Amino acid sequence: MNQQLEDFYSHLNEAVITTNDFEEGTKFRKREKVQQFAYCGLNPMYRQYLSFDLDEQGSAFKFEDVNLPPPTIITINPVNKHCHYLYHLNTPVAYHESSRSKPQQYFEAVQDAMTHRLAADTAYSHTITKNPLHTRWQVITNNASYDLGDFLEYVEINKLRVDKALIEKLECGGRNDLLFHTLRLWGYRSVHRFISEESWRQEAQNKAQEINISFSDPLPYKEVFHTANATSKWIWRNRHQLGGREKVLTFTNETAQERMSKGAEYTNELRTKKAIEAIQEAVNFLLFSGLPITQKSVQIKCGLNIKTVRKYWSQINK
16 A cells, blocks of 8 residues: 555544445444445545546546646546546645634635536535545555645635534524534535435435534434435425525524424435436437447446436336
8 A cells, every 4th residue: 555545544534434335325434444345435524635526437637638736546437437536635624613614615615616627526525435445446646745725826716605604693402403404504505506316315414424523422323314314305305495695594493303394295206207317318328329238338328326227227218
């Protein structure tokens, strides 16, 4: 293991979010076991990597095309050649309860600007990455580490909006309330970046776990999961009534339980429709191109999980 991968391993929490398949869920495991899992969570309390998801073939050297410095770690999917970039920071940015907001705004503004320059996935949550320590991926490392100010030579940043001031105005009755309000205020703005319910709910789950980890005494995983599930359902269902600017955020007398109970009315109809459309488009492309139509070839083309393709395969016109 070279120095770049050793640094990555060292930065991880003692308990790391891991999975080999997102449809099977994520689970906290000891850092010593992280090499057994294809995906792992970056340290959420001390963020030492700018992270990016590039969903296009042959993107390992995209940074050269857009005049950005080389990533410290490039983790490549050998099947579709999509990849994750990780830029190591000399000084991590703190995201715990007592940390300052200005360094966080700076970090997020740089990350947003570089996401735009790379044309990276804007729906990526920056919390879980392709694990460069796992054998599933091809990995390129560069002997490069940066200060946030180094990136100002390459990108211009805008002032980032934050929710902390809004959270402070609320009277939260404990960790559950704080988790709920922090998640919903973040979600009102963030939901507009998503075109599929599946990717939105996954990021909401990741964000909820990230918020929970910042607590000095985190909530049990199941409580966080259910809060995120109910909250993300309600937000998705009502997303067209929610503005994308903070000026639309208003506070009501509704309790967290009342808000979450409304989420129970949400259905999976839109997710199913979008998944079927994506699979059908992939089949049509392969058919037009004269390429073999198999569940695996369709999965690679549409980017959905293979289990999702199998689930709706009988409904596809082949």
